[in-house]
Amino acid sequence: MSNNNNLTVLDLFCGCGGLSQGFIDAGYNVLLGVDFDKAALTTYKKNHKNSDVLFADLSNAESMEEIEKKLNGKNADVIIGGPPCQGFSLTGSRNINDTRNKLYLAVVKAVKKFEPKAFLIENVPGIVTLYNGVVKQQIINTFEDMGYNVTVSAKPLLAADYGVPQMRKRMFFIGFKQGLGYFEFPKATHTPENYITCGDAISDLQSREEELGQEVDSYIMPPQSPYQEFTRKDSERLYNHVATKHTEYVKWVISQVPEGGNYKDLPPGVGDSRKFNEAWTRYHSGMPSRTIDTGHRNHFHYKYNRVPTIRENARLQSFRDDFIFLGTRTQQNRQVGNAVPPLLSYNLAVAINQHFEDVKTGKIRDEYQKQLLLEINGI
Numbered sequence: 001m002s003n004n005n006n007l008t009v010l011d012l013f014c015g016c017g018g019l020s021q022g023f024i025d026a027g028y029n030v031l032l033g034v035d036f037d038k039a040a041l042t043t044y045k046k047n048h049k050n051s052d053v054l055f056a057d058l059s060n061a062e063s064m065e066e067i068e069k070k071l072n073g074k075n076a077d078v079i080i081g082g083p084p085c086q087g088f089s090l091t092g093s094r095n096i097n098d099t100r101n102k103l104y105l106a107v108v109k110a111v112k113k114f115e116p117k118a119f120l121i122e123n124v125p126g127i128v129t130l131y132n133g134v135v136k137q138q139i140i141n142t143f144e145d146m147g148y149n150v151t152v153s154a155k156p157l158l159a160a161d162y163g164v165p166q167m168r169k170r171m172f173f174i175g176f177k178q179g180l181g182y183f184e185f186p187k188a189t190h191t192p193e194n195y196i197t198c199g200d201a202i203s204d205l206q207s208r209e210e211e212l213g214q215e216v217d218s219y220i221m222p223p224q225s226p227y228q229e230f231t232r233k234d235s236e237r238l239y240n241h242v243a244t245k246h247t248e249y250v251k252w253v254i255s256q257v258p259e260g261g262n263y264k265d266l267p268p269g270v271g272d273s274r275k276f277n278e279a280w281t282r283y284h285s286g287m288p289s290r291t292i293d294t295g296h297r298n299h300f301h302y303k304y305n306r307v308p309t310i311r312e313n314a315r316l317q318s319f320r321d322d323f324i325f326l327g328t329r330t331q332q333n334r335q336v337g338n339a340v341p342p343l344l345s346y347n348l349a350v351a352i353n354q355h356f357e358d359v360k361t362g363k364i365r366d367e368y369q370k371q372l373l374l375e376i377n378g379i
C-alpha cells in the first residue's frame with residue numbers, strides 16, 4: 001500500500017504473519033519471520049514471498065545464532081513480535097532477565113544481539129495488570145537498561161478504532177533507541193459512530209448453509225461496501241470459505257438466538273450444555289465482531305446458523321482475500337485467531353516510520369540526544 005521506506009524488520013513469534021503484513025503494507029522490508037509452528041510458517045511463506053522464514057524454538061539459547069545465520073549479515077532496523085506470556089513468575093528482580101519466561105527473554109536477547117533502532121512487542125491486555133503491574137514495569141526497566149526509550153499505550157489499543165471490524169484489544173510496548181525520542185501511539189481513525197461492522201465485512205460471502213463449499217470458489221456478487229472493495233482488491237477467487245458441519249441440535253439452538261444475542265436469549269432448558277459468558281453468541285451485522293479466537297466455536301454468523309468460515313474470520317481480522325491460509329482447519333483457525341490484525345499493525349507501522357522521519361527532520365529529540373548535541377557543540 002505504501003512505497004518502500006528502506007526499513008528492515010525481524011518478526012519473532014511470527015505465526016502466519018498478521019503483524020508482518022501490516023509492516024509490509026506500510027513499505028517495510030520484512031527480512032525474516034521466526035516460529036516453531038510449521039503450518040503457520042507455510043502460510044507465512046506463501047503470503048510473504050520476499051521474506052524468509054526460520055523454524056526455530058525461541059526458548060532455546062541457540063536460536064539467536066540460527067537467526068544471525070539466516071539474516072546473513074543483514075541488519076534489522078525494527079524487531080517486532082508477540083511472545084506468548086504464560087509462565088511469568090516473579091523473582092523480585094528489577095527486570096525480566098531472570099524470569100522463567102524464556103519466550104519474553106527471546107525478545108530481550110534478540111534486541112541485545114541485533115541492536116535494532118526500534119522494537120514493538122504485542123501482548124494481551126492482561127500483561128499490564130499481571131502481578132499488579134510489576135511485570136509491565138520489569139519489561140520497561142529491562143529495555144530502558146538496554147538503552148531504549150519505552151512507550152506503553154495508556155490503555156489497550158482497540159482494533160475497531162483503526163478500521164478493523166472487531167472489538168479486539170491488545171497491549172503494545174514500543175521502544176526507540178535513546179536519542180530517537182519517545183514514540184506516540186497513533187490517534188484512532190474510527191469512532192463508534194463509523195466502526196466497520198460485521199455486515200460491512202462479510203455480507204458478500206455466500207451462506208454455506210446448504211453446502212460446505214470448497215477451498216477455492218467464485219464470488220457470487222460484487223463487493224457491497226468500501227471495506228469489501230478493500231479486501232477483494234487483488235483477489236479474483238474466493239479461498240478458505242468452507243463451512244463447519246454442525247449437528248442438527250447446534251443449528252436448532254443457534255437458530256433461536258437473535259442478532260447480537262447469546263445463551264441468555266434462549267428459552268429455558270435450551271442450549272444448557274454451554275452457559276458461560278460468550279456461549280451461543282451471535283454477531284450483530286451492525287456492529288464489529290467480538291475478538292476472533294483460535295476456534296472455540298462459540299461465536300456464530302449474524303445471519304446463518306453456523307460459525308464463521310476461515311475467510312469470514314480473516315475478513316473480521318482485516319486480512320485481505322488474497323491472503324491464503326494453509327494447513328488443516330484447526331491449524332488455519334489458530335493462525336487467524338492468533339494474528340495481530342494487519343490493519344492495526346499497518347497503523348502502528350506507519351506511525352513508527354513517521355517517527356523515524358520526524359527524528360531525521362529534527363522534530364523529535366530526547367534528553368539524551370540534546371545532551372549529545374550540546375557536547376558536540378562544546379557548550
Ligand SMILES: C[S@@+](CC[C@H](N)C(=O)[O-])C[C@H]1O[C@@H](n2cnc3c(N)ncnc32)[C@H](O)[C@@H]1O
Binds near residue numbers: 081
Ligand atoms: C500470538 S501468536 C503470533 C501471531 C503473529 N504475531 C501474527 O500477527 O500473526 C504466537 C506465536 O508464537 C509461537 N511460539 C510459541 N512458542 C514458541 C517457541 N518456543 N518458539 C517459537 N515460536 C513459538 C506460536 O507458534 C505462535 O505462532
